[in-house]
Amino acid sequence: MFLQLAFDIILTFLCFVHTLESAQITISPKCDSMCGEVEIPYPFGMNDPACYAGKWFEIECLTKSMNNVPTLTPHLKATNLEVSSIDALRSTVTIWSSTFTLNCHRDFVISEPDIHLRGSPFVYSQERNKFVAMGCNLVTYLLSNAVQVGACASICDSNDDIFFHSISGNYCSGKYCCESSLPLYLSEFNVTSERLAGKNRSQSDCSYAMIIEEAVWEKVSAELADLTNLKFTAVLAWEIVDSSLELPDNCQNSYITSSERSHSGRTCNCYDGFVGNPYIPGGCIEVIKGISSNCESETIHHRGSVYLSLATILASVVGSIILLLRSWWLHKVVRKRVAKKRKEKNFKQNGGLLLQQRLSTGEVSVEKVKHLSLKDLEKATDSFNVNRVLGKGGQGTVYKGMLVDGQIVAVKKFKVEGNVEEFINEFVILSQINHRNVVKLLGCCLETEIPLLVYEFIPNGNLFQYLHDQNEDLPMTWEMRLRIATEVAEAIFYLHSAASQPIYHRDVKSTNILLDGKYRAKVADFGASKMISLEDTHLTTAVQGTFGYLDPEYFHTSQLTEKSDVYSFGVVLVELLTGQKPISSSRTEEAKNLSHYFVCSMEENRVFDIIDERVTKEGEKEHIIAVANLAYRCLELNGKKRPSMKEVASELYRILKLEMKPSTQQNIEETEFAGIEEYQSWAASSVSDIGSNSTLSNTIPTSK
Structure with missing residues (x-):
């Protein structure tokens, strides 16, 4: 009973603090935070220049008719791109993008989009997007500034027609459609295609290409005839390039748009265990399980009596100090248990059980591979600082780090998204290879949400x-x-x-x-x-x-x-x-x-x-x-x-x-x-x- 009372007091107090912090992160009363159903967080804004961080982040809220119903839709004013959503925590903005149609000789006519972000602080996110092409016996090239930066090939059976086949984003391996990852720093693109040598013409010369959000592409399952009239989302990453703009202390140098200098701008991040808008002072709020939904309810229903609640809360805290200390101790015990459960869950999710099975059969040589903690690797990579990035690819991101013993290493953070096959495959293979001309696997970490592998550091690139x-x-x-x-x-x-x-x-x-x-x-x-x-x-x-x-x-x-x-x-x-x-x-x-x-x-x-x-x-x-x-x-x-x-x-x-x-x-x-x-x-x-x-x-x- 006493513990329950103490917990209720802590919960109410934290909700009150949450309410005050939420009230502090508003930029200005004149700044609208919504356009239709889309939230507009800083550094984006509308109406007043004080509401946004320069011209590139100005949002224009336009009226658009959908099914004869007027709807408000946000657009990036400088680039005229329609916005689907904005995520300040990840420094990304999701836009609606069109499909390229190539060599189409049919009744419908679809104009090819003219897409470029030159000179802007935006680039197409390599981690969050895919380049996808659909067609028969074609090689489709992704061009940037007239230079080929990506390509993929798709084939069909003879006399086949892709208009009568459904495409699934979960299975696109070269038949009817193909996909490829994006290069870094992509700010403009165009698409061309050519027929594969020795392949006959198909019933349809029509082909399609697009840059599409990877999570959306995996859910796509539609006939190509319908695909031509659809718009899909793509994700842009951004950074603040205005060096005179004052930002919070949790903002660091970055090179989102260019690798030519030591950095090209700044991005802001909330520390682990915090959520919110890192671009606003006090915008990052600590997340404690079980409190967020209650706080929301308290904020909505009791905002008008905040100061009365403060007096009640303070009196309760003073009168129940011993119970609070006991609750604090109990809270620490619970958090340790939760952390242990989370590690076990991550271990299973990242293929730990499969690895244990292979260990029991002797398929993996554990003597060569050291198990490292997340704390060790965060210290080694400066909390996976963007300035430590050695490279990015389809499998994940590689960071440079230094272990406590002074050894320089490369840490790969895999992009598994529920599929651990490539991670397990690389772990198993490298654990049993010992050759001076094959990169050595030094360690791994399976306790995190994303599995990590640690390799010897190779200093002179590829x-x-x-x-x-x-x-x-x-x-x-x-x-x-x-x-x-x-x-x-x-x-x-x-x-x-x-x-x-x-x-x-x-x-x-x-x-x-x-x-x-x-x-x-x-x-x-x-x-x-x-x-x-x-x-x-x-x-x-x-x-x-x-x-x-x-x-x-x-x-x-x-x-x-x-x-x-x-x-x-x-x-x-x-x-x-x-x-x-x-x-x-x-x-x-x-x-x-x-x-x-x-x-x-x-x-x-x-x-x-x-x-x-x-x-x-x-x-x-x-x-x-x-x-x-x-x-x-x-x-x-x-x-x-x-x-x-x-x-x-x-x-x-x-x-x-x-x-x-x-x-x-x-x-x-x-x-x-x-x-x-x-x-x-x-x-x-x-x-x-x-x-x-x-x-x-x-x-x-x-x-x-």
Whole structure:
């Protein structure tokens, strides 16, 4: 009875404080907080410039007729975009977006939207949106400022028509529709498409594309004929770019719209356990379970007697101090129990039970993986500060951190949204891999709402950045390219042949090849990888990979084999030889796809026209030809004709030894690549080939 009385007193007191704090966060009596049914929180506002943080955040409340009923709808005045909702806590605004229609020859006419946010503090959120395209046998490109920044391909059966098929956002893997993640800092976009080579025309040349909120896309299930007349939501992230604007202390530097400087603006956040509007002083309110709904009721019904309630509350608190202390103690006990339950729930939700099952079977080697607490990782990453972000992708966000022992690490916060398959997959695979050219898994944390993995920190970024944004002070020499290619080939061969079970990486590309402090290669990102039993030769699965690196045979048959990784590695090898990107809309039509362009150049005996100038200057011609021939074999359309990664690694190792100077050759012989001795006999049989084949015409097959 006494405890119940004390709890009621605390509850009433906290509700009163909540009421006073709510009264303090109003900007001005003149500022309207609603437009129709949409709440307009600061920094957005209407009517008076004092109500919003600059012209970009001004909301215009317009009257719009819906079903002959006038309705008030908010619009971003500077960009004329219709607003669906605003979330100040996440610094996002949800807008209504239109669908692009391409090559449509039907009765209805839909204008293509002209969408750009150049110069504004808004960008399309990479985490919250998807690029989606629908059509038959088409590659659809996402362009920004006339540069291709994304693409996906969709296929149909012959004489098929997408107008008679329903599309579901939960299953869009390349048939009738495809999807791709967005790049960072996307402030404008356009869409183009082209027909897949060798594909017949379908009954409909019509295709559609859009940027759509990921949560909305997962719920979409509609016929395409209806889709053309619908509008979908997309999410914009924002930051405050006006440095003169005064903001609360909980606001920090950010780089939402640009990575060119140390930061491009500021964003505000509420600390853990608080909700509200972080852009207003006192706008973040602590959340205590069971109080919010009661407070709302108290605020609505008793706002007129606030000061009378204050006197009653203070008198009750003074008279019941002992009961309050006991209640405080009880509250701490309850909170500990709640926290423990929450950790158990998160552990189960993040696949903890599945991991325990695999631990019991010996599938996961726990000796290598340390379990870290959320407190340790928050301290290591400065509470996951945006300034610690190393990169973002489809699986989640990676932060740089330092553990208490001084070790520098990379912490990946997965974006699972109920699906823990990729997280568990990467955890299981990396826990049993021990290879110097594969990124090491150091630890994990399953107690949080979002699972976390901790890796060794790789300081020099990825191969794609280093190759295509070359630093003149440390250029990528021919010898470095050969060494990196050899290291990656050795790592993939290890995955295919030396691991306890064969592992197919499934997404080999230059962005997944990291470079350590000595610019040695580290293969990373195993979320899409697959383990297969020793007796299996292939695995039938939904097609997954990156356009430009994806094995055409796997794309058409859905049968994943070790030769799919060989094809993708062949594209990386061509990147190293040519210094060009796998896909680029800035090149000519025949050269858009680098692998296709390389194969044509080899067969037309003009491969040196596309070899990087630095490579031709520094490398021996016969060695360059040997690597080009190896890449050509890797890109065979028939997977059975491609070499194994064992053969690829051995050949590259042999060429590297021939290319290296005597002073450095001894070093590589001393370190040796693991497993090379097993297939030196194969390499020896090919030594004479390079010496005898000094011209390109002697080494290129006459047909493919």
